[in-house]
Amino acid sequence: MARTVDEIKKDMERRWMESAALKTLYGWELGSDNKPPEFAAFYSKASLENVLLYIVAFCGYVIERLMDEIRKEIEDEISTKVPGSLLWYVKKMKEFVYMPYLPESERDKVVFDDNSGEYTIDESLSTAALDNAQIIKHAVAIDDNRANYLQIKIATEDSEKNLKPLTPAQKEAFESYFSRIKYAGVRAKIITADGDRFNCSVTVWYDAMYTAADVKRDCEKAVKNYIKGLPFNGEYSNMALIDSLQNVKGVKIAELSSSSYTLNQNGRTQKITAKVRPFAGYFNVGSLNFTMKCYE
Numbered sequence: 006m007a008r009t010v011d012e013i014k015k016d017m018e019r020r021w022m023e024s025a026a027l028k029t030l031y032g033w034e035l036g037s038d039n040k041p042p043e044f045a046a047f048y049s050k051a052s053l054e055n056v057l058l059y060i061v062a063f064c065g066y067v068i069e070r071l072m073d074e075i076r077k078e079i080e081d082e083i084s085t086k087v088p089g090s091l092l093w094y095v096k097k098m099k100e101f102v103y104m105p106y107l108p109e110s111e112r113d114k115v116v117f118d119d120n121s122g123e124y125t126i127d128e129s130l131s132t133a134a135l136d137n138a139q140i141i142k143h144a145v146a147i148d149d150n151r152a153n154y155l156q157i158k159i160a161t162e163d164s165e166k167n168l169k170p171l172t173p174a175q176k177e178a179f180e181s182y183f184s185r186i187k188y189a190g191v192r193a194k195i196i197t198a199d200g201d202r203f204n205c206s207v208t209v210w211y212d213a214m215y216t217a218a219d220v221k222r223d224c225e226k227a228v229k230n231y232i233k234g235l236p237f238n239g240e241y242s243n244m245a246l247i248d249s250l251q252n253v254k255g256v257k258i259a260e261l262s263s264s265s266y267t268l269n270q271n272g273r274t275q276k277i278t279a280k281v282r283p284f285a286g287y288f289n290v291g292s293l294n295f296t297m298k299c300y301e
Contacts, residue, residue, distance in 0.1 A: 007069035014062035018044035021058065094146040097186050098159060099139065100124060101179055106138040122186040140175060143168060143237040145286060154192040157183070158238055158286035168237075168287045170197040199269040201283040202291030203232050203241070206262040207250065210300040215255030217297040223253045225293055232288045241288065242280040257300040267291055
């Protein structure tokens with residue numbers, strides 16, 4: 006992990022003051038503990054030496070950050086290349102091409118090889134056409150050891166980038182594709198469903214400098230942004246929701262009375278205790294109830 010500029014500079018200062026050659030050049034004396042003085046005690050902040058060390062430290066910081074990014078990219082690439090890993094399954098799912106979404110004249114440019122489990126895509130196929138046909142925009146693979154199966158959650162998007170489930174025809178095509186790429190003996194449960202409806206009741210004490218209507222509107226917007234901003238199959242928490250409300254201008258105190266989610270499959274509502282991951286992988290906003298009280 007990259008060090009901060011100050012950490013790098015402190016290390017450089019220590020090495021500078023421990024240099025016998027520099028001691029002879031600058032003429033500082035060792036202390037009673039037989040150690041050199043502190044760098045800051047001998048050089049001012051405006052000194053050429055201090056500025057030089059800062060410049061070199063900053064350059065070192067940039068290099069270390071770049072190395073961290075390169076290392077992360079390599080590790081992420083390797084993790085998706087290991088056949089059978091969870092990230093490998095996610096990568097393969099997003100490669101799925103729903104052929105009906107390709108123009109008929111372009112369909113012969115995409116060929117799936119059952120032996121390798123790979124697509125061969127002609128370079129003349131436009132990026133836009135391929136992106137439109139690769140309908141799996143969000144995916145996650147979860148190794149459920151208790152049930153002894155691989156849980157797959159997938160979703161596509163509408164024209165406004167809102168998440169939505171696959172249609173029955175799309176799911177059927179995807180299941181056929183998945184059965185060809187998965188490892189033999191792997192049991193999988195594929196979930197593609199309407200987003201769970203998130204509900205909450207909150208009491209908000211607002212600053213009298215603001216109107217109750219304006220604060221309530223901004224609180225509703227904050228909740229919607231938090232829910233929509235969760236990563237696919239990301240964890241919701243009551244604490245994070247309250248944190249987002251506390252950042253709303255005019256909010257003095259936000260107290261969560263209750264939170265729950267409703268499954269679209271059966272209409273059953275479950276109370277949320279502290280945290281939860283959505284069954285469908287994502288939430289849609291349901292009922293938001295705000296009780297507004299003027300803070301005195």
